[in-house]
Amino acid sequence: MTERMLIESVMPRADALIAVHTMVAAQPAATYRAARDLDFLTVRTPLLTVAMWLRGLPERLRGNSAAPPERLRLEDMAAMPGWLLVGERPGSEVVFGAVGRFWRPVIDWRQVGPDEFAEFNEPGWGKIAANFSVTTYGEQHTLLSYQCRTVTTDPDSRRRFRRYWWLIRPFVAHIMRATVATIKVDAESRGPTAATVSADAATPANRIEP
Template sequence: MKIDDYMPSYQFSEFHQLHIAVSPEIVYQITCRLDLRQSSFIKLLFWLRGFYSRARPAGSSDGLELTLKDLTEKAGFILVDQVPNQEIVLGRVGQFWKPSGGIITIPADQVKDFHQNGFAKAICNFYIQPGEEGNTVLSTETRIQTYGKLAELLFRLYWLMIRPFSGLIRIAMLKEISRQSAAEVI
């Protein structure tokens, strides 16, 4: 998996997986163009975390579209790597424990080597692999590495509060990909 290339060691992680009764190619296409606005639950969780309001275009009445493109262009995520029909790797650098998220933008080719004291780096992926009988196994993993003792302490406290919601978002994303993938083949 490409995620291993960008963060082979980490302090915090989370993993979720779902079996989907469609081909890996369809799951990949849906993941790439996924619009999370169709899930009120995800919108609520993103709103609570502040992604929705930070990424909403000025003057927009309906807000963030919640697509992969919006997350990478407006909400501070970085498209780090992509293997067609197999994996999408996203990164994010910041001080996540701050109300603003303390997000800093760096080029994708600098994500792997980022290790600035006082910050944390998160790498997450969507990994798509063939399952049995033409089905697909879709998983998402998030790995976080902090830099410096204070950053580790602050992130650990933050993670205690946010991890359940982080997990709910990822599970809801997998279910929404599954729902939209099934609708694609109907």
């Protein structure tokens, strides 16, 4: 991709940036639909389960734990504290994000609208912008990317976030890899896979076609 990505327009500068990619044996349209329809609650690994349990421990100790939602798709972001759907280039890229103080044991969220997100710079806060994007990769494949950017709004918040980021970065990378793996499985179930294409193309040399 040579044009500026939507996530770059929303957050040109980042204090932390991480991206993961995977090659999907499906067309871009099917891959994008799978990413757009992802239920984040279906992304499961043993490490992720432990990490989420630990992240929710402070709230449970305060007696504020709540039942998890039945599902969590991009359309459901508005029901999550701080999170929102920021923008979309249909069929190519979708951006979602949040404003909060992520480095605190109990996250303090700040609700803003999609039109406010890019320009929000009130001191004391951090912003996350994440995206799913797809690009054609040869004739039968798609390159699926998941990028996450974080920026803070003042030096003190930046120092706090960087200490926090040093600790959680491996877990974030693990979650992102598990997420694209989940999307990949769904996308490949929606259309022809590379294995199917290869099998169809493999004709024995001594076979006589009618």
